[in-house]
Amino acid sequence: MVRPYLPLNGLRAFEAAARHLSFTRAAIELCVTQAAISQQVKGLEERLGRRLFRRLPRGLALTDEGLALLPAVAESLDRLGDALERVGAGRPREVVNVGVVGTFATGCLLPRISTLAAVAPHLEVRLFTNNNRVDLAAEGLDCAIRFGDGSWHATHAEWLMDAALSPLCAPGVARRLSQPHDLLSETLLRSYRADEWARWFDRAGLAIPPLRGPVFDSSLAMVEAAEMGLGVALAPASMFSARIARGALVQPFGVEAPLGGYWLTWLKSKAPTPGLMLFREWLHEECRRLAEQPGRPRAPDLSLSSA
Known part of the structure; x- marks a missing residue:
């Protein structure tokens, strides 16, 4: 034809x-x-x-x-x-398509992405944010940064850092909270992962109350609602440290629920490109630097030979 x-x-x-x-x-x-x-x-x-x-x-x-x-x-x-x-x-330029959950994008990746140019000036990273639901093959992604336990079908996963969840709220709401039991009278904002508050209350030694309030498919939107005083969000405080530092958000309790972490993932069926390996090495180094800051989650001592 x-x-x-x-x-x-x-x-x-x-x-x-x-x-x-x-x-x-x-x-x-x-x-x-x-x-x-x-x-x-x-x-x-x-x-x-x-x-x-x-x-x-x-x-x-x-x-x-x-x-x-x-x-x-x-x-x-x-x-x-x-x-x-x-x-x-006159020189090769490599593109790496990266899917990334929104909390990690704003809390870790974007504040540091400019340092990548010094390590690999020929590398162009294209970011596609998501709510943790991603299809690497269908979306044409070289890799994805996800929140979870590291278990995804047919996917290679490397741990980046822990991301324990903790209540976050506006200063006005925090003034009403002196102990975890006080949360029972507050609106608890929820993500699409239904068991998070139950596991946090179990960690705090309390029975879970009846949950009311909106459900979000984005932790970023949920934390924005909390910052507006609409309720208390359960989210990784380490990814919102800038907002906490400037007083827009408050972490009222030290109790945290270790429900998962952030992982760098790519398909086992697709060999990683040199550009992806450069991005991977840079990302692990930045996560190690972040972990060295006081109060930050520990990062792994990754051997790059495991690729």
């Missing part, structure tokens, strides 16, 4: 219009006229024999064919751009 010739400009116009769902915004991004974008997309549709967009009174919507085509076009344009940049720079 002879495949139709697909013009690069048409593919670029389609990808930009699909991202913005607007010919006008795509034209601004690509520095052409709105009419040019419309014509390029129309030409692409004619070559494919399929409509890619539904024209609506206020914008665009992708057809099923457009939805199917978009990921492949976006990935191909990204890869082409990367290749051209490597050729232009």
Whole structure:
């Protein structure tokens, strides 16, 4: 079968219009006229024999064919751009796609990511935050940083640090809390992991009260709610130390529930790239530095030969 010739400009116009769902915004991004974008997309549709967009009174919507085509076009344009940049720079540039649970991203990774450039200036890390639910293969990730016990099917896991959970709340709420029993009269904010508060109360030597209040699929959103005074969150205090230090959050009790830790994971079926190994080595070193700070969780003495 002879495949139709697909013009690069048409593919670029389609990808930009699909991202913005607007010919006008795509034209601004690509520095052409709105009419040019419309014509390029129309030409692409004619070559494919399929409509890619539904024209609506206020914008665009992708057809099923457009939805199917978009990921492949976006990935191909990204890869082409990367290749051209490597050729232009005269040296190889490696990309590492990293999925990361939001608490670790804001509490550990982002404050330190700038130091990676000194170790590996040719390495580009692309971060994709999640709520701990991630599919490495389906999402095209080289690795993922997760919270748990290190047991994920067909996945290699290396421990980064413990992340014991502790109640966190706003200063106004903390003034009502002198002992763990006082939590029984407070709104306890919950994550989608239903057993966390039960295990913390067991650690504190108390029976778990009836739970009320909202359930969050993101610890970041849950802690934001706690900071606003909407209740008490159960989260890893080590990942929110900056907020605690500036007084936005309070850790009212020293009781912590060791329910898991943070792990660097990648598929056993996919050999790690040199870029991933560089990122891995840097990450373990940063976790060791973090663990050396007073009151921080201990980090492992990892032998890099175990890869």
